[in-house]
Amino acid sequence: MLFKYESITNIGEKKIGSIDASSKDSAISALQRRGLIVSSIKEEGENKGILKMSFFDRGVKMKDIVIMSRQISTLFEAQVSALKAFNLLASNTENPALVKILNTICSDIEAGVSISEALSRHPDAFSVFYVNMVKAGEESGKLTQTFSYLAEYLDRQYQLTSKTKNALIYPGFVIGVFLIVMSLMFVFIVPRLAVIIKDSGQAIPISTKIIFALSDIFVNYGIFLLLGLVLFGFYIFRLTKTESGQKYLDKLKISVPIFKNIYMKLYLSRIADNMDTMLSSGITIIRAIELTSVVVGNRVYEDLLKDVGEKIKSGSSMSEAFSMHPEIPTIMAGMIHVGEETGSLGSILKTLGKFYSREVNEAVDTMVSLIEPLMIVALGLGVGLLLTSVLMPIYNIAGGV
Numbered sequence: 001m002l003f004k005y006e007s008i009t010n011i012g013e014k015k016i017g018s019i020d021a022s023s024k025d026s027a028i029s030a031l032q033r034r035g036l037i038v039s040s041i042k043e044e045g046e047n048k049g050i051l052k053m054s055f056f057d058r059g060v061k062m063k064d065i066v067i068m069s070r071q072i073s074t075l076f077e078a079q080v081s082a083l084k085a086f087n088l089l090a091s092n093t094e095n096p097a098l099v100k101i102l103n104t105i106c107s108d109i110e111a112g113v114s115i116s117e118a119l120s121r122h123p124d125a126f127s128v129f130y131v132n133m134v135k136a137g138e139e140s141g142k143l144t145q146t147f148s149y150l151a152e153y154l155d156r157q158y159q160l161t162s163k164t165k166n167a168l169i170y171p172g173f174v175i176g177v178f179l180i181v182m183s184l185m186f187v188f189i190v191p192r193l194a195v196i197i198k199d200s201g202q203a204i205p206i207s208t209k210i211i212f213a214l215s216d217i218f219v220n221y222g223i224f225l226l227l228g229l230v231l232f233g234f235y236i237f238r239l240t241k242t243e244s245g246q247k248y249l250d251k252l253k254i255s256v257p258i259f260k261n262i263y264m265k266l267y268l269s270r271i272a273d274n275m276d277t278m279l280s281s282g283i284t285i286i287r288a289i290e291l292t293s294v295v296v297g298n299r300v301y302e303d304l305l306k307d308v309g310e311k312i313k314s315g316s317s318m319s320e321a322f323s324m325h326p327e328i329p330t331i332m333a334g335m336i337h338v339g340e341e342t343g344s345l346g347s348i349l350k351t352l353g354k355f356y357s358r359e360v361n362e363a364v365d366t367m368v369s370l371i372e373p374l375m376i377v378a379l380g381l382g383v384g385l386l387l388t389s390v391l392m393p394i395y396n397i398a399g400g401v
Contacts, residue, residue, distance in 0.1 A: 003027040003043055007036040018103050034111045060098050060125040062158045068098070069151035076144040083109050101125055114138060129274065129295040133281055140282040153277045157270065160357055164266060167364045168259075171371045178379055182386070187222060190215040190390060197393045207389040247299040254300060254327065262363045267301045268332060269356035276349035285345075286312060300327065318345075 005027070007015045015036060019027050027041060068089060075085040083106060090102035101122050108118035116135035119126040130150060137146025194212045197204060204212075218225070239245030253263040271292055278288040286309055293305035304325050311321035319337035322328045332352060339348030 003041050005031060005041040007031060017107055018100065019107050030111070060095065060101065062154060062161075064093075064095050064098050065125065065130070066151055066154045066158055068093070068102075069147050069154065073144055073147035073151060076147065082115055098125070115143070127295055129278075129291045132283065132287070132291050133278060136278070136281045136283045142281065146281050149277050149280060153273060156273060156357065160266065160269065160360055163361065163364055164262060167262075167368050170368075171375055174375060174379075178382070182382070183218060183222075185386065186215045186218040191219055193390050193394065197390075197397070200393070200397045202393065202396060204393060205389065207385070208393055211386060211389045243299075250299040250301075253298065258367070262360060262367065263298075264327070265356045265359045265363060267296055267298050268329070269353055269360055270296055271301065271305070272332075272349045272356060273353035276346055276353055279346045279349065285318065289318075304328070 004018050005016070019030060031041075071089055072085055075088065076082075080088070086102055086106045086109060090099055090106060093099050093102060104121070105115075105118045108121065109115065114135075116131050116138055119134055120131045133146055133150055134143070137143040190211060194215060197208070240249060254260055254267070274292040274295065275285075275288045278291060279285070283291070289305050289309040289312070293302045293309070296302055296305065304327055307325070308318070308321040311324070312318060317337070317340055319333050319340055322336060323330070323333035335348050335352060336345065339345035
């Protein structure tokens with residue numbers, strides 16, 4: 001919880017700020033340890049009615065963290081102190097949620113807390129990977145380079161993930177609109193035309209009978225179909241919240257032929273890029289693999305990396321451990337083996353990261369270029385079949401009059 005406070009320093013100076021703590025007593029104790037005399041403290045949003053300001057916060061997005069990391073790296077290069085750097089960021093950040101976090105980090109740093117520990121208190125904004133990278137930078141004295149690495153890494157991942165998501169959103173939106181339009185036609189237009197065609201007494205083609213049967217299902221049982229769709233959506237949502245459900249859906253991502261190529265290369269790119277970034281910051285191989293398993297974003301690859309870590313601890317080489325898993329391409333395990341033998345593992349991982357990132361981009365571009373014409377053909381056939389089945393009998397009636 002975030003608390004706003006008013007206090008007085010030991011030299012009589014008035015100080016106003018905010019602090020993140022589990023309770024009001026914890027917040028007061030933390031402020032007293034800083035040598036402050038608390039005159040007023042309350043939870044932010046308290047006594048402001050049912051709707052709190054935090055309700056309108058849009059959260060902290062990856063793009064916000066990318067920009068923040070670049071700014072911190074620049075400020076550190078200019079020899080600006082950590083406290084002043086975070087204060088400057090807090091006063092120049094537009095995202096209200098991130099401003100709150102930065103203000104709290106400033107208070108923690110002022111109280112003597114390390115940057116990595118201050119960041120770790122906000123897991124919704126800073127991942128375990130991010131915090132450990134900063135901690136490694138503090139220990140190695142390469143904090144400026146670490147924030148630069150983080151900004152570049154997060155930017156690459158943001159661009160790659162955004163492109164993949166956007167490529168899947170467009171066809172989904174078009175197909176969704178098509179299904180809605182077709183459903184409305186089956187409910188409101190086809191039944192009226194069916195009455196005219198049936199009353200004409202002419203022979204009805206089999207394709208037209210099928211269309212009429214589908215229309216009857218939509219008219220008589222449409223509410224049940226809609227209810228079933230909603231329940232199915234709710235079931236999928238609930239499934240994603242369970243451990244087994246998430247693992248099943250993650251396995252599905254790398255099994256479905258259409259998406260398998262994209263998702264596998266996306267995760268391989270993330271693994272190689274993560275490990276290169278961490279090894280460049282002085283993090284050990286074992287720890288790099290452990291952290292990568294947390295942020296890879298797929299339960300199958302998470303379990304795979306945990307198993308690789310255990311095998312390395314038992315004495316296996318990284319390439320040998322990776323080669324035991326079919327989800328890892330032979331070329332990737334082979335290149336890691338070359339990196340181990342030549343002592344250039346970092347540069348090999350960097351090359352692999354770039355290679356798979358390029359492969360994902362090409363796979364997405366190929367999929368988009370194929371989906372658009374296929375979708376147009378499929379939608380055209382669907383609409384054409386519907387119109388032909390319904391309008392041809394109407395045309396015959398008109399011709400016979």
